[in-house]
Amino acid sequence: MVAALALTRTEMAGAHGGRVVALFDPNALIDAIARSGDRDAFAKLFDHFAPRLKGLLLRSGAPPELAEEVAQETMLTVWRKASLFDPAKASAATWIASIARNRRIDIARRDTRLRLSQVYEILDEDEPERPDDLLYGAERDALVRSAVSELSVDQLRVVELAFLQGCSHQEVASRLSIPLGTVKSRLRLAMAHLRGRLEDLR
Template identity: 50%
Template structure:
């Protein structure tokens, strides 16, 4: 490997190739790689070794260890690439949502009006806690710290407020 690294010795690399190519291929096949792919990966591994010969450090590993590590990593890269699904333009996840119906805005406005009316009938402290939880996205623990209330009190007030809202919204749906 020294001769390959220092002088780009093609004869030394040919000897290295002749010695390790069949061993790398056999190793890759033992790992479950099909023969044609194993041969391709072994060749790619040795090409990488040729290109990166200057980075080989005999104090860190033997030539065999270095080459087998390169081959193993090439196999892993290949497996990862194969596990990625092919792009399917007909995938339902890629189809845009249908445009909203013209009357959808009316439904949203009606629901918003009902919600505002129901919130106005709640005690101010419950509305405030709901705003902190849902609009400021604070956790119950953070609300308890901010409002200097026990955690159980925050939870029970929010639960009570939501129960009242549910009842009021169900009542407002009923035809008069």
């Protein structure tokens, strides 16, 4: 991802007398945003990096809506946290790629938790109503969210594919490009954790 995002000089520079004069300096643009909230600088940074982020996410298998969301939220984070960028520690492309990676993980975790909560709602649809349903439902939802939040990203992903999308263990392994044994191990750990934490719901 970083390599693709870093294609700046060859695309945005002109050669003069054997010298390469850079016309696009992401470090300077981020600095301008941090110092004065320079909207023109942000527009240039957005126009350069947002399409690249979206394209990379699409090529990595992300749905178009997710790719668009991650790209936009990444650039908004750049706007809000420009003052935290340190060119001595990482290049602009590396920093922005790191933000994008973290946003994708956060969104995947959020969406997976939502779908898992919906599964419990579906399972409860046929139960008879009780006077304390509202209280019970609130307590149940809080317990489910808490239990799911404790799963690792890897465990969440295999649970989603196996139980919410109906994939076989072999299909999960193929989709995630991991060994079948790893799929079974992650599922076993995830379900053991959920069973233990949700014992009170039975």
